[in-house]
Amino acid sequence: MRGARFSVGRGEVVAVTGQSGSGKSSLLYCLAGVLPVARGEVRFEGRALGELSDDEVSTLRRERFGFVFQYGELLPELTVEENTALPLRLAGRRKGPALAAAGEVLERLGLGGLRERRPSQVSGGQSQRVAVARALVHRPAVVFADEPTGSLDSANASAVLAEFLGLARSQGTAVVLVTHDPAVAAQADRRYSMADGALSPEEPV
Template identity: 50%
Template sequence: MTAALAGTGLTIGLGGAEVLRGVDVSLDAGEVVALTGPSGSGKSTLLHVVSGLLRPDAGTVTLAGERVDHLPDAARSDLRLRRFGFVLQFGDLVPELTVVENVELPLRLTGVRHREARARAAALLDELDVAHVAHRRVSEVSGGQAQRAAVARALVHEPAVVLADEPTGALDTVTGERVLEALVRAAETRGTAVLLVTHEARVAAWGSREVRLRDGRVETPSVAW
């Protein structure tokens, strides 16, 4: 099977230090993979490289078998808009827009009619238990509500790949499970490949396997007897 997303030999230096040193990572369609590792091990950087926000110094990135890392910036931006969904670690919703306006943004930017965009956004907000704040500005909702809005926005355009950086970091256990359920449901029903960054073993357990980074390298799992 062709991987939905694959990075091979990914290497990048930032600020004079090697942050990724030959990372191989591959996700099949419908697979939820937990990406773990200590703070500073390169998890967020790896998400930035596989999504084309950063260009690797060495190595390749393929999306459904097509090489994408060497495409021009505009083409990589377009791929990010259409084929990826993001939940970024430090939030990137537009604070002046309402929650539902933020969620429908990926659809509006790709030409989906307003009525349909609004309906799809509203359905996801409902699924994530934040329908009641849909018409509030992001600056006027709680951190956990904003985080769930970010998850809805990452899923609303049914992207091939979702990259989620600590998507449950600001959530209590029960609310976090709603988010994880939504991600797993997207994987199971739509074949979305999900790369889920987390520090918590309890969250990592929602993935079908775990990729651990340490000092910019993939840690080889110890062999089970």
């Protein structure tokens, strides 16, 4: 990747656009500490991820970062509520308080009536809303979203995106999302385009 230099602040939404194979997903996973960077560095709250131990990076991903993927990636054996509470449980929160916090986020996203259902019992749009709830339930510092509405039709995509970004901004969570959809990128505070591994800022419209 070349020219991949940018920062994201609290409650800010940054979008990276580009065609398939342009390198935007690789950039996202480097920022999240999933992939190592060959040159340069990724810093979070003043610390370079490359200087942290594997355990420290894992703790960051578990407690300070959230993730939304194109197809939700919910665990089929868990209920909607249990899927949502998973980041809290992994961070050591007791089951009762974790489920209560999950229920509050699900209510805010209009999913309170689906708590006991399994992922196979909800629609695609509902499933992606659950993925958003799971990403935000532990109030992470930043959420990394890889084509978060790519599997949805336009109506569901617009609704899910609005709820996702609205909730993230309200709780001060930064969002870095990659997308090939100009309509999705238009909802960001700042936009970058990626082509052949090179990142360039887009002028505001």
